[in-house]
Each structure stands twice: as structure tokens, then as C-alpha cells.
Amino acid sequence: MRYGEKTAVDGLDLSVARHTITAVLGPNGAGKTTTLETCEGYRRPQQGSVRVLGLDPVADRRDLLPRIGVMLQGSGAWSGARAMEMLEHIAKLHAHPLDTGMLADRLGLHDCGKTPYRRLSGGQQQRLGLAMAVVGRPEVVFVDEPTAGMDPQARRDTWDLLTELRDDGVTVVLTTHYMDEAERLADQIHIIDRGRLIASGSPLELTRGGTSTIRLVVTKPFPDGAPASLQAALGERVEVTTISEVSLLVTGPADHTTLATVSRWCEEHGVLPESLNLGQRNLEDTFLALTGLEITGQEPGQ
Amino acid sequence: MTGTGTFTPRPGSAPLLRQVLAQSAMEAKLMLRNGEQLLLAVVIPVLVLVGGVEAAKHVDFGLDQRPIDALTPGVLALAVMSTAFTSLAIATGFERRYGVIKRLGASPLPRAGLLAGKIGALFLVEVLQFAVLGAVAFALGWEPAGGVRTVLLGLEALLLGTAAFASLGLFVAGVLRAEATLAAANLIYLLLMAGGAVVLPTTAYGSSGHLLTWLPSGALGEAMRGALIHGDCYGREQLVLLVWAVIGTVLTARTFRWE
Structure with a gap:
């Protein structure tokens, strides 16, 4: 059309x-x-x-x-x-x-x-x-x-x-x-x-049954290779998705271990979190992961 | 699917005639409820009739008959012009603007039915206008030519005038934006009322007055006067109105956008 x-x-x-x-x-x-x-x-x-x-x-x-x-x-x-x-x-x-x-x-x-x-x-x-x-x-x-x-x-x-x-x-x-x-x-x-x-x-399929997530937004752009090094630190049971240069999404069991690993990784890489949200994977995350866009059509964080 | 729920599908169109009647009634109701349109449809023609008869006592319009007999047919023609041209153009212009035509386009009412509904609404309003204006005219002593022939010729003028002006009104509404339609339809109405030989006979416009019978306003005015004063039909005015109706229809068909 x-x-x-x-x-x-x-x-x-x-x-x-x-x-x-x-x-x-x-x-x-x-x-x-x-x-x-x-x-x-x-x-x-x-x-x-x-x-x-x-x-x-x-x-x-x-x-x-x-x-x-x-x-x-x-x-x-x-x-x-x-x-x-x-x-x-x-x-x-x-x-x-x-x-x-x-x-x-x-x-x-x-x-x-x-x-x-x-x-x-x-x-x-x-x-x-x-x-x-x-x-x-x-x-x-x-x-x-x-x-x-x-x-x-x-x-x-x-x-x-x-x-x-x-x-x-x-x-x-x-x-x-x-x-x-x-x-x-x-x-x-x-x-x-x-x-x-x-x-x-279905909503369930798209949100993968409401898998838990950690959404990390930082104050300045991630260093090079950040998602890969975080993925390596966390291991294979979770999935790290880059959403923008200042935010990423960790999908998988958001338990003590994962949370501790994320904050240790931040410390080691000199990254200051602006927000660290625990939640369940929802359509918003799905949409972000698919398009890199907020549903409003804006870049995340704007 | 339960088959018994409140919203269980049971689609279908109402019979076309019922749809057209509903559309006519709705459009006529909206036209009569609108203050400006009512002013144009009834108030101005009544003022022109009463004012014209009064003025003729002091000013010589060069009328061959008593003022009430000479002016009433022209005022009826004016009423047709106001409804079929100005009101229709303005209403249709704003229907396009507000998405009414688009909305109705998704309803069972086909476009031919919408057009038929509009024509029906015009006749409903015109019947009301003729009733009011006829009552005022008779109260002022109007004595039209009698007989079935007069009535039939009057109806013929009404139909041809409506066809000519409605097709031109739709043309204006189809090519201009709603506000521009509002302005243009009112302006053209005022110009034709003053200088278009609709209320006053062409003889009142001096030596070049006969040229005005080529306008739809002059042709409709003369056709009405022929019918109601003399119970007669010259044929030429009717032909002029028919030609204008054809021109208007062709222009509308080529340019009209429903949305």
C-alpha cells in the first residue's frame, strides 16, 4: 500500500x-x-x-x-x-x-x-x-x-x-x-x-510466558563489547538484548545470582546504572527487542 | 458460537427504500434544525415576500401584475435555490469534512441511496417552504392562475430547478473545502438573489434583462412566473434548467470526492 x-x-x-x-x-x-x-x-x-x-x-x-x-x-x-x-x-x-x-x-x-x-x-x-x-x-x-x-x-x-x-x-x-x-x-x-x-x-507466546527480566539503563553509553561481556558473565541461562547504547534487557531467571552478577559487572566496567528494573517480560520488551523503538516511536530514554 | 448471545451476528441491510427514507428524514431534520439554514430556507424568503409587497407600494418595479401575484412565484423560486443549492452545498461540504460520508460509506447505504436520500431531504424541506410561503402569500391576497395545469407546471419548475441547483451545489461542495463552500454558496446565493432575475422578472432589469434567463436563477424564476401567473409554459426556461442540470451533473460526476 x-x-x-x-x-x-x-x-x-x-x-x-x-x-x-x-x-x-x-x-x-x-x-x-x-x-x-x-x-x-x-x-x-x-x-x-x-x-x-x-x-x-x-x-x-x-x-x-x-x-x-x-x-x-x-x-x-x-x-x-x-x-x-x-x-x-x-x-x-x-x-x-x-x-x-x-x-x-x-x-x-x-x-x-x-x-x-x-x-x-x-x-x-x-x-x-x-x-x-x-x-x-x-x-x-x-x-x-x-x-x-x-x-x-x-x-x-x-x-x-x-x-x-x-x-x-x-x-x-x-x-x-x-x-x-x-x-x-x-x-x-x-x-x-x-x-x-x-x-x-498469542500474548503468552509473544512474552514467552512472562519470563522474568532485568532492564538496565545506564547514564552514559556502554563501553565497546558490553553486551557480549555481560552475556559471558551471566552464562547461558539468560539472554542479553541490546536495546540502545544506554539500555539493555536481560531475559531469564532474575534471581539473586543474576542481579548480583549484573551489579558486579557494572562496577567492573565503570558503568553507573540510572535504573535497574526487575519485571516480567511484557509486550513492551518484546516490541523493544524487535524494533529498538518504544511503542511511541521514540528512541528509548527520550 | 452460542447462537443465543446478545451480540450473536445477524447482519443484513434494511430494504433500500427504508434506508433512503431514513436518510432523507435525518438530513431534512438536520437542515431544519440548523439556524443559518432555516434563515436561508424560510426567514429570508418570507422577508423578501412581505418586504417586496410593501416596497412595491412606494417604488415602481415595472411589474405587470399586482405585486403579490408578481412576486410570490419568484420567492418560491428563491426558496428552491436556497435549499437545493446553498443548503445542500454547505451540508455536503461539512459532511465530507467531518467524515460523515466516509462513515456512511461503511454502512449498508449505497452511494445511490445516499444521493436519493439527499434528493428526498431537499423535497421534504421544499414542501415545508412552499407550505409556509404559500400560507403567507395567500394571507397577503395572492391569486395564482388556477387549474391543474398551473399546479403541474409549478411542480415541473420545482423539479427542474431542484435538479439544476442541486447538481451545481454538489459540484461546489465536491471541489472546495468546507469553509470555502460555505462562503461561495452564500455569496452566489446573494448575487443571484439580487441580480439573477429570480425574485423580480427579467423585465425589471432593463433592456439586457432577457440575458438573465440563461442563468439557472432567471430560468427558474421565469418558469415559476409562467406557471403561477399565466398557467403557461414557454419551454425555453425549462430547457435552460435542464441544460444546467446536465452541466452540473457532468461536472459533479467528474470531480466529486466522497471523502
Whole structure:
């Protein structure tokens, strides 16, 4: 998928199993929205093919549209339409819509039901967008950054709703740049970066079952050969991954021995730790190890 | 898959007609709720009608009939122009801006249905405008030409005028940004209202007035006057409106971007 000279999505090959929640995870600009909009039939891929429910999203768009629900990023409503009016309008375009009152209850839209769209908060607009995506009882819903701008309660409501959709037989595909969202919600995660798929798996697979980690950040760049000498000091039961010139990740049993070895190594090499974090390997670490980038697209430590 | 859950898939489109009616009702409702659009649709035409009749007592517009009979058809034409051109252009411009058309593009409503819905909304608003303006005009003593022919010719002018102005309105909304559409649609409306022979007959514009019948505004005004004053149709105005509708449709089809 190219825009002019820039290739937004390149050689992306992924599939989504029915009745699961799949998260497409990646930093801003990774190509998540482009990927989703290609599935929704808004864009025609220059190369390769896309099938949703066995249909071509562009050629078979009219057959596909009633069967999918779409939540766009940002607006998508008349600025003067009231929240519930907008939801009811979308419901009327479908043959067997959900009860809009029930959806409004579930997503906390009743308080702002009579509020014109332009005066809704960002989180309320997001919840309305989600309601509009599911009201037609679709087989597949595509939700683009569903919880961006939501408060914690609304996020939990949204997660509960998406989980229930999956349990009731709906296939959910979402994009997110929140690691915790993907880790908590998704059955399958595809990590993409700069338009390429860099890893796929269940949260457990991607985090290697939550292996313990030590994350070391130092005040000035490591001396030459630092990772190798640390690896040698620690032995083969752990794995040292360089993340940047001032940080690295030790994956493996983070017990007394490992910790003592790391701090002794720091002393011997005249390296001053800025932080030394013990934790479990999470998606953030996976992502860092794969790309050398924080999910925000910044170099670590900035 | 349980088959009995709240969200168990049961996809499907509503029948197309029901979708189009829902879309028309929604768009008409939004148009009438918007203060500026209501001003344009009803308030200004009523003011022009009442003000024009009053002014004609003091100023000579060179009218051949009683002022109320001469001005009412033109004011109805003005009402069509305001809705089919200005309101439609502005509403569509902002729909593109706010991603409404993109959102509806992911709904079961096909584009032809969206277009049909917009046309339906225009007629709903126009029926309301004609009811209000007709009531005001009759209260001021309006006596249009009678008979079925008058009604049919009036409807014909309404349809052709709506087609011409709506296609031009969509063209403007498709090529300009929302703010520019807002400005252009209002400016063109004001210019045509003042100098486009829509309210006043072409004879009021002096010796070159007949040129104004080539404009969609002049053609619609003359068609309405022909129908409602004389119960007659000259054919030329209708042809001019049809040509403008074709020009507008071709331009729109070539340039309109839905997003």
C-alpha cells in the first residue's frame, strides 16, 4: 500500500481466525489504519490481495458492508446530530439492529444521548463510534484505536463489550498502540512496524510466558563489547538484548545470582546504572527487542 | 458460537427504500434544525415576500401584475435555490469534512441511496417552504392562475430547478473545502438573489434583462412566473434548467470526492 513515494504497508501477510479478538499493534505511523482501511474496502491494494469473509473488500463491497462493522478513527457523524439520534439512524440502515437503548446502557451513552455530536467529549465520541460499529450485528468488527482518549472506566466498559462480542461469535479486529490493551484483550497479536509484520502470536507466546527480566539503563553509553561481556558473565541461562547504547534487557531467571552478577559487572566496567528494573517480560520488551523503538516511536530514554 | 448471545451476528441491510427514507428524514431534520439554514430556507424568503409587497407600494418595479401575484412565484423560486443549492452545498461540504460520508460509506447505504436520500431531504424541506410561503402569500391576497395545469407546471419548475441547483451545489461542495463552500454558496446565493432575475422578472432589469434567463436563477424564476401567473409554459426556461442540470451533473460526476 503506497501513498506516492511512501510505502505505508509493505508485504503484510496476516490472517485472522473467526470468533477471536485480533490486535494489530504498532507505533503511530506503523500502517495500522491503512491495513484496517484496506480490509474495509476504502483502499485498493496496489499489490497482493485481501479477503474478508471470503470476499474482496473492493469488488464485493456491497455484499461485504452489511456483514462488517466499522469504527473509524476520529469523527464520522453530523456535528449537529444528537448522540442517540446518530446511533438510531445507523441502526435503521440495518435489517436486524441491536436495541439501541441496551447499547447506550452498556457504553454509558445515556447521559449524553441528547447532546449534539460536536459537544461530546473525545471519549464519548469514541463510545458512540463503537456503538455505531456494532449496532448492525456484524460478523466482523474493525475498530481503529477504540480506547484512545477514554477514561479508565470507559476503557474497561469497552474491553468488556469487545470480549462479550467475541464470546457471542463476533470476530473483532482492533488496532492499538496500547501494550496493555493488546496483552489483556487479544487472542492473537500482530506487531507491525513501518508497514511490515515483525511478530505474531498469542500474548503468552509473544512474552514467552512472562519470563522474568532485568532492564538496565545506564547514564552514559556502554563501553565497546558490553553486551557480549555481560552475556559471558551471566552464562547461558539468560539472554542479553541490546536495546540502545544506554539500555539493555536481560531475559531469564532474575534471581539473586543474576542481579548480583549484573551489579558486579557494572562496577567492573565503570558503568553507573540510572535504573535497574526487575519485571516480567511484557509486550513492551518484546516490541523493544524487535524494533529498538518504544511503542511511541521514540528512541528509548527520550 | 452460542447462537443465543446478545451480540450473536445477524447482519443484513434494511430494504433500500427504508434506508433512503431514513436518510432523507435525518438530513431534512438536520437542515431544519440548523439556524443559518432555516434563515436561508424560510426567514429570508418570507422577508423578501412581505418586504417586496410593501416596497412595491412606494417604488415602481415595472411589474405587470399586482405585486403579490408578481412576486410570490419568484420567492418560491428563491426558496428552491436556497435549499437545493446553498443548503445542500454547505451540508455536503461539512459532511465530507467531518467524515460523515466516509462513515456512511461503511454502512449498508449505497452511494445511490445516499444521493436519493439527499434528493428526498431537499423535497421534504421544499414542501415545508412552499407550505409556509404559500400560507403567507395567500394571507397577503395572492391569486395564482388556477387549474391543474398551473399546479403541474409549478411542480415541473420545482423539479427542474431542484435538479439544476442541486447538481451545481454538489459540484461546489465536491471541489472546495468546507469553509470555502460555505462562503461561495452564500455569496452566489446573494448575487443571484439580487441580480439573477429570480425574485423580480427579467423585465425589471432593463433592456439586457432577457440575458438573465440563461442563468439557472432567471430560468427558474421565469418558469415559476409562467406557471403561477399565466398557467403557461414557454419551454425555453425549462430547457435552460435542464441544460444546467446536465452541466452540473457532468461536472459533479467528474470531480466529486466522497471523502
